[in-house]
Structure formats: C-alpha cells, structure tokens
Amino acid sequence: MIRLGLTLGDPRGIGPEIVAKALSDPRIAALGASRDEDQQVRWRVVGPRGTGVAVDDALGEWAPSGDAAADEAAGGRCAGRAVETAARLALAGDLDGIVTAPLDKAALKAGGYDFPGHTEMLAAIAGVPVAMMLASDRLRVVLATTHIALRDVPAAVTREALEQAFVTTRDGLVGDFGIASPRIALCALNPHAGDHGRFGHEDDDLLGPVARACGMDGPFPADTVFVRALRGEFDAVIAPYHDVGMTAIKVASFGSAVNVTLGLPFVRTSPDHGTAIDIAGQGVASAESLILAMQVAVDMVRRRRGRAG
Structure with a gap:
C-alpha cells in the first residue's frame, strides 16, 4: 500500500x-x-x-x-x-x-x-537540507536560493549554497527521477555570465570554480541556458535565485509543472x-x-x- x-x-x-x-x-x-x-x-x-x-x-x-x-x-x-x-x-x-x-x-x-x-x-x-525543484516533461529547474529579496541574493549565493544545491539535485535526479548520470547546468548570476568582469565578477570567481569542482556545466547566461535545457542538453538547471529560475519554467510549462522538494x-x-x-x-x-x-x-x-x- x-x-x-x-x-x-x-x-x-x-x-x-x-x-x-x-x-x-x-x-x-x-x-x-x-x-x-x-x-x-x-x-x-x-x-x-x-x-x-x-x-x-x-x-x-x-x-x-x-x-x-x-x-x-x-x-x-x-x-x-x-x-x-x-x-x-x-x-x-x-x-x-x-x-x-x-x-x-x-x-x-x-x-x-x-x-x-x-x-x-x-x-x-x-x-x-533540501532543494526546491519545478519539473515538467520539458524542463527541470532547481533554486540555489529560494524566497529572499533580490537585494539579498548576492550574499546568499555562496559556495556552500551552490554545492549543496548540486548534491541535492544530483541525488534527487538519480533516486527520484531514475536518471543514472544526470547532466546539470549552472545558470549564471550576472548578465552574460559577467562578460569577463564587465558586469560583475561572481561568475568568474565563484560560480565557475564551483561548477568545475562539482562536475556541472556552466555557468551559462540565463538567456541561453534554459533554451539549451529545453532542447535536451541538460537534465536540470540550477538557478542562483528565485525569479530567474521560476520565470523560465513557468513560461515553458505553467500548469503542467510540479513543485518537488528534493532531499527530504x-x-x-x-x-x-x-x-x-x-x-x-x-x-x-x-x-x-x-x-x-x-x-x-x-x-x-x-x-x-x-x-x-
């Protein structure tokens, strides 16, 4: 039962x-x-x-x-x-x-x-520790930070938060979705992934090293990474903050997506x-x-x- x-x-x-x-x-x-x-x-x-x-x-x-x-x-x-x-x-x-x-x-x-x-x-x-995922048959998005003000995001996007999001996402894709070797992409924090420091250094100094250490792809700019995921390149995208991730999944699949709490x-x-x-x-x-x-x-x-x- x-x-x-x-x-x-x-x-x-x-x-x-x-x-x-x-x-x-x-x-x-x-x-x-x-x-x-x-x-x-x-x-x-x-x-x-x-x-x-x-x-x-x-x-x-x-x-x-x-x-x-x-x-x-x-x-x-x-x-x-x-x-x-x-x-x-x-x-x-x-x-x-x-x-x-x-x-x-x-x-x-x-x-x-x-x-x-x-x-x-x-x-x-x-x-x-848990991770918030919205998943549809077209796209899966996980949030590294959840319900916080936009002004608080840069301080909350830490190495620990990104690594925990990766581990929880990887384990959830394997255990709950049956994906043996999940392909996970990291969405950049800044426009154009910072454009080599022109729009911020976080992607070069923090997100990039974490992605490489964890075996993720990226960080890729938000205006391309979700398109690539929709085309099947990635099994999930980790977004650094709420609205960039939720906007993508809800535009793609509103009404046919499910909120899943990974890690419980x-x-x-x-x-x-x-x-x-x-x-x-x-x-x-x-x-x-x-x-x-x-x-x-x-x-x-x-x-x-x-x-x-």
Whole structure:
C-alpha cells in the first residue's frame, strides 16, 4: 500500500476545490486500481472540516470549521497545521509522502508559522537540507536560493549554497527521477555570465570554480541556458535565485509543472501555482497541476521502493 497525505492548503483559496476535483478524477482513481496490494494508493486528506472535502478522521480533528478560516490568520494557521501534521506522519513512517495544495505565505506567517513557504517549513521540520525543484516533461529547474529579496541574493549565493544545491539535485535526479548520470547546468548570476568582469565578477570567481569542482556545466547566461535545457542538453538547471529560475519554467510549462522538494526523507510534491483566492469557490479552478503532482508523487514512491528493494 502506498500511503500519501494530501493537504488542503489555505481553505480560503482553491485548495479544497482542486483537491475535490482531483480525487474524483479517473486518472487518480486509476493509480490505486491494482490487484497488487503493494501498488494500491490510499490518500489521507489533511485540513479543516467544512470545506466540502472529506477529511481523514484521524487527521482532521485538530482543525477548526471552515467558517473559522474566513480571515487570513486562521487560513494560514489551518494550512500550516496541515503541513506540519502530514510531514510529521511521514517522518514517523505512517505516510510515504505528501502532496500539498497551495498556501498563502503572508497568511502562513499571520497564523504563527514564520516560514517563507512550504520548502523552508519542511526543511525545518525534517532537519535536513533540501532543494526546491519545478519539473515538467520539458524542463527541470532547481533554486540555489529560494524566497529572499533580490537585494539579498548576492550574499546568499555562496559556495556552500551552490554545492549543496548540486548534491541535492544530483541525488534527487538519480533516486527520484531514475536518471543514472544526470547532466546539470549552472545558470549564471550576472548578465552574460559577467562578460569577463564587465558586469560583475561572481561568475568568474565563484560560480565557475564551483561548477568545475562539482562536475556541472556552466555557468551559462540565463538567456541561453534554459533554451539549451529545453532542447535536451541538460537534465536540470540550477538557478542562483528565485525569479530567474521560476520565470523560465513557468513560461515553458505553467500548469503542467510540479513543485518537488528534493532531499527530504519522504516524497513531497505540489502544483505549480498559488492559492488563487480571487477565483476560489467559483468552480473554475483547474486541478491539472495538482493531478500531475499526485501522479508524480506516486511514481517517486514507487521508484524509491524499487531502489530500496
């Protein structure tokens, strides 16, 4: 039996709606339609009651009613508690992984969880270094730094951060994606990779030596490296900061990409979009990215089990 937790995210957003749609989708039903008990999939939904989604009895008792989540702080508290509950169950071995519906970062903080997002919260709960990857069938992008202000990026792009991103990416591509000898490229920090110091020395003095030491290709300028990856030259690109990497993957594959947290002792995926509070409750939100995230999570669990066996 494959046991996966499915968190509802911020109940003010589209999380409950897309979870309900995904669970009723025949593609998700087909994941567990196996005569082999080891291949069957059980989803345990974690979140507040009153959202229109059946919450697992053992995992929903902590939550307030849906009406109590009408304000930002309550919504963030519900979302944070769901992630915390599911992650701790996964660490205890009661779940093989988790798939998380979107949360609101400001609400998360207002609700008492001072983390910039899922990635940082899960890293703190698990106590391990992780990397944030957005992956589609066209492109995989990993961030060396995640949710920080642009002005703080140069100081955060250190040798240690780049090396850790490389190791976590390499191990994730091998273990979770089945790529035996991954080709990883490093995206430059500065325009034209600094143009030999004309636009900064970081690429020559820091990123280049790290790339060579780790066996990465690059650093290559941002305006070419993602094109080369899309053409199949690389299995993943490590980006030095959030927007340069996320812009590339979302332009290439928005709605068909999956957020994967590499480095955790359990599987974690999520859709590639946010809470979309402005359209919540209208029945128009697409569940496609969440469905893909659920499919990828099952594939990752199966691949991990195959390697362990």
